[in-house]
Amino acid sequence: MQRCPRCLRGPVFARILSMNDTCPVCGWRFEREPGYFTGAMYASYMIGFAIVLPVWFVMLIAGASFAWIMGVVLALLALGFPVMFRYSRLLWMHFDAFFNGTEDEPGPPGS
Numbered sequence: 001m002q003r004c005p006r007c008l009r010g011p012v013f014a015r016i017l018s019m020n021d022t023c024p025v026c027g028w029r030f031e032r033e034p035g036y037f038t039g040a041m042y043a044s045y046m047i048g049f050a051i052v053l054p055v056w057f058v059m060l061i062a063g064a065s066f067a068w069i070m071g072v073v074l075a076l077l078a079l080g081f082p083v084m085f086r087y088s089r090l091l092w093m094h095f096d097a098f099f100n101g102t103e104d105e106p107g108p109p110g111s
Contacts, residue, residue, distance in 0.1 A: 002090055004028055005097035016082050019089070028102060030093060037089055039096075044088035052110055083102060 001102040010025035022029050031037065052073050059069045077084075 002086060004030075005094045006102040012093070014102055017032060017085060032066040032096070037092060040088040040092035043095075044084050047084045048077060048080070051076055051084075 001008075002012050004012060004023035004026060006028040007023060007026040010020075010023035010028075010082060012019055012023075012030060015019050019030055021031070041049060055076060059072060062071075
């Protein structure tokens with residue numbers, strides 16, 4: 001659903017690759033500190049690996065050439081980039097919220 005880790009209602013993304021700074025519902029700041037989403041690259045690697053590995057093995061077993069395998073894998077990664085970008089950040093935020101909590105700052109004014 002790609003929702004805020006704090007309230008689970010507000011959308012995290014404004015556009016395909018553009019995040020909201022804060023949750024429009026509860027006011028929780030998504031980027032906790034500079035470099036916060038550096039950890040999301042690990043989630044992105046895992047997602048990319050989960051996409052590429054099965055395709056690689058199936059094509060390898062089918063006898064495809066290395067050039068074809070690389071072409072298909074690179075095309076999958078290029079087409080899947082927006083999905084991997086969004087879900088890696090979401091996984092990272094929810095992982096962080098689960099282990100560190102979300103009550104470190106107040107909600108929006110008037111709440």
